[in-house]
Every structure is written in structure tokens, then in C-alpha cells.
Amino acid sequence: MLKDITLGQYFPGNSLIHRLDPRTKILCIVIYITVIFCIKNFWGYGILAIFTALCIFSSKIPFSYVIKGVKPILVFVVFTAVFNLFLTNGRIIWSWGFLKITAEGVRLAIFMVLRLFFLVMGTSLLTLTTSPIALTDGIERLLSPFKKIGVPAHELAMMMTIALRFVPTLLEETEKIIKAQTARGADFESGNIINRAKAMIPILIPLFVGAFRRADDLAVAMECRCYRGGENRTRLKELKMTKTDVLGWVYVLVFAMLVFASNILL
Amino acid sequence: MIKLNDVNYTYMSGGPFEKAAVKNINLDLKAGEFIGLIGHTGSGKSTLIQLMAGLLKPDSGSITIDGQTLYEKNTNMRKLRFQIGYVMQYPEYQLFEETVFQDIAFGPNNMGLSEDEIKRRVHFAAKLVGLDDAVLEKSPFDLSGGQKRRAAIAGVVAMEPKLLILDEPTAGLDPGGRDEILCKIRDMHRRLGITVVLVSHSMEDIASLADRIVVMNQGEVAMQGTPHEIFKGAKDLKTMGLAVPQITEVCDRLREAGLPLPEGIYTVSAAKAELEKILNAKEKR
Numbered sequence: 001m002l003k004d005i006t007l008g009q010y011f012p013g014n015s016l017i018h019r020l021d022p023r024t025k026i027l028c029i030v031i032y033i034t035v036i037f038c039i040k041n042f043w044g045y046g047i048l049a050i051f052t053a054l055c056i057f058s059s060k061i062p063f064s065y066v067i068k069g070v071k072p073i074l075v076f077v078v079f080t081a082v083f084n085l086f087l088t089n090g091r092i093i094w095s096w097g098f099l100k101i102t103a104e105g106v107r108l109a110i111f112m113v114l115r116l117f118f119l120v121m122g123t124s125l126l127t128l129t130t131s132p133i134a135l136t137d138g139i140e141r142l143l144s145p146f147k148k149i150g151v152p153a154h155e156l157a158m159m160m161t162i163a164l165r166f167v168p169t170l171l172e173e174t175e176k177i178i179k180a181q182t183a184r185g186a187d188f189e190s191g192n193i194i195n196r197a198k199a200m201i202p203i204l205i206p207l208f209v210g211a212f213r214r215a216d217d218l219a220v221a222m223e224c225r226c227y228r229g230g231e232n233r234t235r236l237k238e239l240k241m242t243k244t245d246v247l248g249w250v251y252v253l254v255f256a257m258l259v260f261a262s263n264i265l266l
Numbered sequence: 267m268i269k270l271n272d273v274n275y276t277y278m279s280g281g282p283f284e285k286a287a288v289k290n291i292n293l294d295l296k297a298g299e300f301i302g303l304i305g306h307t308g309s310g311k312s313t314l315i316q317l318m319a320g321l322l323k324p325d326s327g328s329i330t331i332d333g334q335t336l337y338e339k340n341t342n343m344r345k346l347r348f349q350i351g352y353v354m355q356y357p358e359y360q361l362f363e364e365t366v367f368q369d370i371a372f373g374p375n376n377m378g379l380s381e382d383e384i385k386r387r388v389h390f391a392a393k394l395v396g397l398d399d400a401v402l403e404k405s406p407f408d409l410s411g412g413q414k415r416r417a418a419i420a421g422v423v424a425m426e427p428k429l430l431i432l433d434e435p436t437a438g439l440d441p442g443g444r445d446e447i448l449c450k451i452r453d454m455h456r457r458l459g460i461t462v463v464l465v466s467h468s469m470e471d472i473a474s475l476a477d478r479i480v481v482m483n484q485g486e487v488a489m490q491g492t493p494h495e496i497f498k499g500a501k502d503l504k505t506m507g508l509a510v511p512q513i514t515e516v517c518d519r520l521r522e523a524g525l526p527l528p529e530g531i532y533t534v535s536a537a538k539a540e541l542e543k544i545l546n547a548k549e550k551r
Contacts (some may be wrong), residue, residue: 176359179316179321180352180357183350183374184372187376202372205362206361206362209407266294
């Protein structure tokens with residue numbers, strides 16, 4: 001059940017995309033997201049689809065695995081689509097009582113769905129191909145110029161590493177507690193919403209208690225090893241830009257230019 | 267009582283992290299038996315007992331409890347689980363209620379019992395695991411480690427299951443707490459006549475409690491038999507990364523040194539009796 005969530009999970013491999021420097025990947029994703037929100041017509045989405053498909057193909061991750069990452073936000077996507085469909089002003093093509101659908105609304109709804117869809121696909125491709133450690137290393141390096149104006153880059157990265165590190169641990173613990181309470185006859189499936197929310201209490205309380213216990217233990221363990229933040233710390237793996245990264249940059253920039261060209265020309 | 271037929275279970279099947287946990291398990295536990303389950307870390311013990319408790323669905327094969335097959339269409343899993351008590355490793359992490367009383371009552375409450383019956387069962391279970399009535403009104407988070415463990419076990423026992431499965435119930439306890447918990451488990455088994463499956467890494471505990479021992483190795487049942495039969499095979503156990511009770515080890519070494527001791531001694535009293543026999547025979551000569 002819980003293991004079916006692929007959003008934010010790492011899929012080990014050694015493909016071109018896996019080998020890219022995390023900084024390249026993060027910045028490329030930023031460009032990718034910017035581009036998604038700049039697309040003005042369906043041609044742009046066509047180019048986006050081809051680009052995304054090529055990326056997934058070269059990452060050697062099964063397509064179905066990437067699609068699975070979209071599932072958890074499906075409800076959100078449907079909501080957005082419905083709101084855009086009914087609440088956009090413009091040329092009315094269908095109406096019933098106070099409900100109306102406009103041509104602009106249809107267009108916007110489709111755009112929104114596509115945007116969210118590609119947004120999640122792109123970002124889940126980032127987390128699928130980048131180990132959490134590499135990801136936070138990349139973020140730390142990208143933020144380090146801002147240290148001068150007081151951004152605690154190392155601390156932020158450390159917090160993210162710890163948070164990511166504990167995702168699988170907490171999932172495992174949740175599953176254990178669910179099993180224990182199921183064995184005691186807890187019922188999570190029947191009843192109305194209030195009953196179901198109440199049924200979560202026997203899971204949430206032990207989970208919180210456990211999370212605090214772990215946080216405490218970790219803090220003690222870090223202090224025992226004299227951890228004291230980012231100053232003068234060296235690292236095991238230094239990040240290095242390679243030829244692959246140059247290739248990645250060229251690829252993404254060509255894609256961005258194609259989309260902008262399609263915005264203007266088509 | 268419970269029968270496992272060619273049971274297989276694989277973790278994360280289909281994904282990149284696929285791992286077979288248990289393979290071709292065939293077991294038959296009789297009512298009232300005390301089963302000791304041993305095996306190296308990662309040998310599939312925990313998976314096996316979770317399958318027995320109906321918490322995991324076998325990929326293939328079937329598990330039958332009192333004639334009802336688990337996960338079959340017309341089997342009410344929730345009702346069936348009421349008959350199986352499952353005490354996970356570090357069960358104190360399941361405590362959540364405001365008072366110990368309420369926490370122990372969680373299971374019986376879910377069973378839909380009357381208030382009087384719930385009260386009776388809570389007090390009965392608390393007494394059985396050795397918790398005073400004064401403790402029942404405390405918050406479970408204010409108890410000591412050993413008391414928490416006992417409160418959690420009481421929460422399972424209060425459901426009065428026919429089959430009680432315990433996953434290393436003594437892990438992380440001090441020797442005093444350990445002996446006490448094991449003593450209570452033995453009591454429960456004797457007084458209630460229930461079937462017990464106990465997972466433990468301590469060969470001494472298993473030897474002194476179990477009627478029958480099941481040895482798991484790499485996801486399969488490697489050996490099963492009485493403690494006497496199992497601890498005769500000290501060499502086999504050692505290749506699986508397991509040990510025999512200390513007293514068995516002592517007797518085996520003495521036999522190697524030339525004393526005519528029989529194989530498969532696993533209690534101190536039996537060893538003492540055998541040694542006395544040898545000494546008496548020597549005196550007579």
C-alpha cells in the first residue's frame with residue numbers, strides 16, 4: 001500500500017540521466033518548470049511531450065514507474081480541471097442553471113491538467129534518478145553563494161537530508177504500527193469519514209511518539225560525533241561537471257528555445 | 267489448528283528491490299502446542315509469523331486456521347484475526363491511549379464486547395502479565411520499559427486469542443524483566459491452553475519453553491522437531507549461524523573429551539542427572 005508511492009523515491013541506475021551532476025539536474029528542472037508555465041499553445045505541449053519522453057527513455061526507468069508518481073496528485077488535478085472548466089469567463093458553449101462552460105475554460109482546463117501532469121513527471125524524474133544525498137549536495141552547492149547574505153545553506157541541506165533519510169524509516173514504522181493495530185482488530189476501511197479519521201489515531205500517536213524519539217536519538221548521536229555545522233567540512237564525494245552535463249545543458253536549452261519559438265511563430 | 271500449505275511470499279515483487287522472504291513453507295501446528303521459532307536474522311521468521319497472523323497475504327499457497335482459509339472470499343478476516351494474537355517486536359510502540367486500561371481495552375472494544383466483559387478481560391490480562399491495578403490508571407507513556415512491554419502484551423492477551431504469536435518479546439529487556447515475561451508466557455500457555463508461537467534468539471529460552479522447534483534458514487523451514495532432536499544437530503545449526511544452548515555445548519565438549527554423555531541434552535537438570543549417573547558408576551568400580 002504505502003510502497004506504491006513513487007513520488008520522491010530513488011530508482012538506482014547508471015543511465016545518462018543518473019550520471020548528470022545534481023546541480024545540472026536541479027537547474028534544468030527549474031528551466032523545465034519555467035518553460036511549462038510559458039507554453040501558450042498545443043504545439044508547445046507537443047514539444048514538451050517529446051522532450052519528456054526522450055528524458056524518461058534515456059533514464060532507463062520503466063515508463064509505468066514514472067506514471068505511478070502522478071497517481072497521488074490525481075484528485076488535485078481533477079479539482080483544478082473542474083474549477084477552471086466552470087469558473088472561467090468567456091464565450092459560453094454550454095450552460096445549465098448557474099453552471100456554464102466557456103471555450104476559454106475548456107482550453108484552460110486542458111492546459112492546467114497538462115501542466116500539472118508534466119510538472120510531476122519532470123520532478124519525479126529528478127528524484128527517481130538522483131539519490132537524496134546527491135540532491136541535497138547539489139542544493140547546498142547551488143545555495144552556497146548566498147551564504148554571504150546569511151542563507152544557512154549547509155543547515156538547510158542537512159535538514160533536507162535528514163528529512164529524506166527518514167521517509168522510508170517512518171513508512172516502515174507506519175506499516176508496522178498498522179499491522180499491530182490491525183491484529184488488535186482496528187478497522188480502517190468501514191464507517192463514515194469521521195469514524196475513519198478516528199481510526200487513524202491509534203496509528204498517528206505511536207508514529208509521532210516514535211518520530212520524536214528518533215529525532216532525539218539522532219541529535220545525541222550527532223553531538224557525540226562532534227557535528228557542528230558546515231564550516232570547514234570536507235566531503236566524500238566532490239561534485240564535478242562532465243561532458244554529459246554539457247550535453248544535458250545543450251539539450252534543455254534547445255528544448256526551451258523550441259518552445260519559445262513555437263509561442264511566437266505558431 | 268493452523269496449517270500452512272506451500273506458502274510463498276515475496277517483498278516488493280516486480281520492482282527493482284524484489285526479495286523472496288519465505289519459500290515453500292509447509293507447517294502444521296496442533297492446538298495447545300508451544301512452538302519455538304528460531305533462525306538467523308533475515309531468515310524469514312518475522313514474515314512467516316505475519317503470514318500466520320493474517321497480516322500479509324501469501325503470494326501463493328494457503329494458510330488455514332481451524333478450517334478457515336485466510337484471504338478467501340467468504341472468510342471474514344477481521345473476525346478471524348480476533349482469534350490470533352500478534353505481539354510484534356518492541357510491542358510497546360503500539361501503545362497510544364490515555365490510560366493503560368484504555369489501551370488494553372482497545373482490542374476487546376474492537377471485538378464489540380459488552381462493557382462488563384471488557385472490564386473483566388482487561389483486569390484478567392493485566393493480572394496475567396503482572397501489572398497492578400494502580401498502573402491501569404496511568405498513562406502508558408509514563409511506564410518503565412518493562413511495564414510498557416507488559417501493557418502491550420496484555421493488550422493482545424485481553425482479546426483471549428486461541429493462537430498467540432510473539433516476535434522476540436524479550437528483546438531489549440534486562441535479565442529480570444526477560445525472565446518475568448517468559449514466565450508469564452509459560453503461565454498463559456499452561457493456564458489457558460492456547461497455542462503459542464515464540465520467536466527468539468535465545469536458545470536457552472526456546473529450549474526451556476518449546477514443545478517443538480522450527481528452524482528457519484534463508485526463507486525455508488530447515489529443521490523441525492522436539493528440542494532434543496534439534497539440539498542433537500549442533501553442527502547443522504552452527505552452519506546456519508545459530509547456536510545450541512550453553513549446556514548442550516558443554517555436554518558436547520565433554521563427550522568429545524571421552525565422557526559417555528548422550529547427545530541432545532538441553533537442560534541443566536538433565537545434564538546434571540547424566541553426569542551424576544557417570545560419577546556414581548565410577549564410584550562403584
